[in-house]
Amino acid sequence: MSTKLPDDAFEKYVAMGPDRSYQALAKRLGVDKRSITRLAVKEKWIERLAKIQKDARAETDRKLVGDLQVVREQQLRELRFLRSESLKVMKGLPPEQAIRVAAALNVAWKHELLLLGDPTERSNNLRERIRGECDRWLIPDSKEPDSSSGDYLADDQEEQ
Numbered sequence: 167m168s169t170k171l172p173d174d175a176f177e178k179y180v181a182m183g184p185d186r187s188y189q190a191l192a193k194r195l196g197v198d199k200r201s202i203t204r205l206a207v208k209e210k211w212i213e214r215l216a217k218i219q220k221d222a223r224a225e226t227d228r229k230l231v232g233d234l235q236v237v238r239e240q241q242l243r244e245l246r247f248l249r250s251e252s253l254k255v256m257k258g259l260p261p262e263q264a265i266r267v268a269a270a271l272n273v274a275w276k277h278e279l280l281l282l283g284d285p286t287e288r289s290n291n292l293r294e295r296i297r298g299e300c301d302r303w304l305i306p307d308s309k310e311p312d313s314s315s316g317d318y319l320a321d322d323q324e325e326q
Contacts, residue, residue, distance in 0.1 A: 176206075
């Protein structure tokens with residue numbers, strides 16, 4: 167086997183994707199694995215790859231944030247248009263029909279507040295919901311498991 171490694175060995179290693187390994191690269195380049203390992207240690211491939219992956223994740227996150235912002239802005243424009251049109255339509259309607267438009271308008275306002283980051287009724291009640299789930303699923307120390315069935319005994323069914 168040849169021991170001459172190409173200058174772009176690291177780039178080829180990175181390009182191998184999730185299936186990359188020193189052994190696979192050595193086989194691909196027709197060299198000994200030890201040659202790849204020595205070069206990788208010398209050039210700090212592990213650290214370089216970690217930095218590349220970190221930078222790629224950060225760039226992806228930046229793009230996702232930008233995409234999300236574009237979607238939110240579009241949704242806000244649409245909601246504001248819906249609100250404006252609903253108010254126009256509501257002025258000329260009899261009260262029975264205006265109530266239906268007002269309900270749609272209320273939904274639009276809630277969505278707009280949600281998009282702007284205002285907490286919703288649901289998020290305001292989150293603490294109470296978590297506490298309720300903890301009470302529901304966590305077992306007090308006073309109740310011991312029934313060793314035969316794995317069930318927990320109620321206070322009135324304690325062992326005698």
